[in-house]
């Protein structure tokens with residue numbers, strides 16, 4: 124394998140070390156390995172700590188699921204003067220999009236809105252109060268006492284046994300969210316209270332599952348809500364306010380792209396990221412290239428690459444051989460024959476194809492190497508966390524006039540954040556300027572202009588990040604005060620610069636690179652100086668009051684008791700208990716937050732962070748994934 | 756699991772007016788109420804007129820809350836019925852099933868389907884294409900299939916069935932075997948003997 128490094132040594136820039144690549148592939152097997160956290164604190168800095176209310180995303184725990192759902196139910200109930208179950212039916216039909224319900228109401232009118240969703244609002248609950256004491260249920264074909272039959276809002280009446288059977292079948296089919304009436308061609312959705320009562324009389328466990336399905340519809344049928352992709356599942360879901368293309372962090376610490384549920388990957392679009400990870404995993408390309416482009420030397424068996432047009436190749440051991448049959452030959456050759464052997468296949472073939480494949484691979488390697496280099500640096504730098512703590516304590520002990528070390532922590536955050544942006548920016552560039560996605564959208568000249576523009580910014584960012592890394596890696600704890608102050612100045616400056624450059628790069632991507640494209644839509648999660656946004660917890664308590672003043676208290680408390688555990692996307696939830704003891708900040712006035720965040724500049728914060736510390740009691744919480752910390 | 760009381764009632768109710776409705780249901784397998792055999796007469800003024808079509812009916816555990824499974828035993832040339840295996844494409848046998856429907860209503864729906872095919876939602880693409888592009892040929896083929904596969908039952912087969920039943924084979928098996936071998940009495944006997 125190591126023989127192979129000499130292959131591309133002719134081109135320094137594109138130098139490609141196969142064994143490195145291989146190693147990287149191996150690492151990829153460990154999925155978490157590549158997950159990067161830039162470790163910013165979102166919500167504990169006073170200057171923009173309108174705290175949780177500043178988040179545009181919220182964590183929905185199993186405790187707050189009901190409250191979150193009820194918020195939307197309320198709006199529809201109030202708007203249309205509907206019962207809760209009818210509001211739920213409407214919302215489920217429209218995937219919990221209150222705006223959509225409104226739009227349909229305006230566009231098509233109330234009747235159509237209701238009919239399409241299967242809502243029947245009728246007050247004729249007296250059809251069965253006929254004189255006779257028995258009615259024939261046409262399902263079981265028995266005469267049943269009127270006490271034992273139930274009439275739905277749609278006016279269809281069947282015996283309780285039959286209803287129960289029907290509900291059980293539908294719940295088991297996973298159709299809890301819209302169980303229709305049993306009558307042929309009746310589209311009415313059944314009253315959930317009736318379902319609840321009848322099913323729990325027969326099978327309380329199933330009734331509980333029914334409740335859960337209804338509750339979880341809020342997550343699973345909802346565009347703006349997604350399960351947290353943590354494994355094992357933390358039990359939470361995240362709700363975003365208005366932008367589905369964002370990156371969020373769950374209270375469990377999992378950071379992810381809301382658009383595709385994989386790790387946060389901006390400035391790559393979800394599609395780019397999907398393609399990129401697939402490509403990185405797909406080793407076959409390299410293997411193919413190897414088979415297509417190298418042949419083992421018949422003498423020493425090292426792989427030899429074909430260089431140039433003719434089919435006589437020479438190994439560095441000096442052995443010439445025929446590229447087509449692999450047989451050893453003499454040196455003398457023409458375009459049609461090589462001395463010392465005759466395989467009859469010696470001609471110009473497939474050269475262009477091979478050249479193209481080679482170009483493609485080199486191009487990929489170019490971007491991948493840089494992408495990987497920044498990830499590697501990130502991992503190395505994460506060790507700085509501990510050493511920085513030591514340095515700070517040494518400095519604190521040494522000189523009492525040096526009190527404020529927030530520049531170090533902020534500098535580190537900035538370094539992690541920028542590294543991350545940098546590494547993903549190479550995956551972005553690979554697709555932005557490659558043939559896969561935008562070939563028909565840009566002329567060659569346009570592409571070149573864009574590429575130059577982007578690479579300028581990328582290089583600026585890169586050099587500043589390296590400088591920042593260098594200063595933060597110095598042993599400043601050994602320096603005198605003047606020198607420390609000098610480094611402090613540099614770190615603060617570089618932090619501000621890299622933050623600005625990152626922001627500029629995102630703007631360039633949005634406005635100059637993608638903005639002018641017509642066909643493809645690539646939504647990039649916006650740049651956040653402070654890193655991936657931590658979702659705030661959805662407040663339970665404020666809405667609890669609503670529950671109480673709404674109807675049917677008993678049944679609500681029952682829903683509250685429902686355990687969401689064995690459910691969730693992977694079925695492997697491992698809920699932390701005691702979440703009821705969490706603090707819940709009232710989600711009062713949001714709005715101002717975005718502006719504040721945008722105005723935030725790194726290095727300005729002078730406050731130490733006093734947040735709960737999951738990895739020992741250090742001075743600050745980088746919130747790195749455990750596996751990165753363990754490695755360091 | 757199956758609501759047998761209801762199935763019993765359905766059988767009685769359905770067969771009461773079978774001469775008028777043109778559909779009937781029999782037990783297919785001894786006392787097993789979950790495996791039935793339906794018959795429908797080909798609708799008048801359709802290429803299926805004069806034919807008698809046998810339908811295999813299997814009732815799932817959740818019947819009538821789950822739809823019955825139905826399949827043509829008799830070969831039939833129809834856009835919504837597989838010419839290969841008799842599988843039926845009909846909404847009420849799938850998601851549009853309602854427990855308020857019965858086996859009889861389902862068979863009547865099949866009868867109606869024979870009268871008015873829905874080639875836009877085909878089960879058999881070949882037949883559907885022919886139906887749409889070359890209707891006369893379709894009618895010819897459908898009629899030929901009816902004559903070949905759906906009529907023998909009413910003409911010569913009853914005698915053959917009777918003969919074989921008298922030899923000691925169960926009627927259902929006899930009918931099935933005759934169907935499989937295309938009505939050839941000797942082949943059927945051979946098959947019945949070899950099991």
Ligand SMILES: [Zn+2]
Nearest residue numbers: 260263282285
């Ligand atoms: Zn009943």
Ligand SMILES: [Zn+2]
Nearest residue numbers: 277279304309
């Ligand atoms: Zn109804």
Ligand SMILES: [Zn+2]
Nearest residue numbers: 351357373375
């Ligand atoms: Zn989580």
Ligand SMILES: [Zn+2]
Nearest residue numbers: 380382383393
């Ligand atoms: Zn994504």
Ligand SMILES: [Zn+2]
Nearest residue numbers: 420423438440
């Ligand atoms: Zn060699």
Ligand SMILES: [Zn+2]
Nearest residue numbers: 433434435456
């Ligand atoms: Zn040459």
Ligand SMILES: [Zn+2]
Nearest residue numbers: 445447448466
């Ligand atoms: Zn050769």
